[in-house]
Amino acid sequence: MEGLRDKVIVFAGAGGIAAATASFLGAGGARIVVGDVVDTSAEATVQAARDAGGDGIATVTDIADENQVKRQIDLAISTYGRIDGLFNVAADIHPDSVARDTDAVGIDLAAWQRSLDVNLTGYLLTLKHALPHLIAGGGGSVVNTLSGAVYAGMPDKVAYSATKAAIGALTRHVARRHGKEGVRCNGVAPGLVMTRQTELNLPEGFRDSILAATPASRHGRPEDIGATVAFLLSDLAAWTTGQILCVDGGTTMRA
Incomplete structure (x- = not known):
């Protein structure tokens, strides 16, 4: 993909979608700095970029811990000199x-708080520490991950759905507030993507029911999301900001 050569992209999180994105970025000549609570996941994501022709480094980062988030951003700057995305x-x-994320009546408040800390406050912390470097470098691109759960009206997963919806507002805030400083901020809202974790944790019957309600003929693959994220991080998306792209096989259709 064009418009990625030598860009430095910080990843907050690893796993299947992150690794697929890393492959696209690596093929485009980008360098990545991946932080995750699981060191092997972070390393695997970096290796995906290297295998495709890029480069990167991995570090252990809990996105809910501000000191660890700052340490990852500082590592990116000390290693590569700047951040582009x-x-x-x-x-x-x-x-x-x-399992603990049920509904508004029965949810364990500790589970609610943990979702807030990771899914929402964690994104704020990465933005808090990355944005000054993006702005100082003349701008860059931010991509936040939402979920199809934002639009589905799910009867469970109240904390997950609420925090993912709030990320949409956070995305538009950054796009509006920092656009004149060269920062673009967009979101992707994946549908059901068949990562290894999805295959392990979601019963086949549930997956079949989702597919039956999807206009597309198959479930999503990590590379479906990775290609979209790579585009948004590249210069090809230079005039795209404040948008939430639903990459879900047509499950969500919005005007």
């Missing part, structure tokens, strides 16, 4: 957290 993809999707 930020990809927020981290989310609290541990099986225990998912």
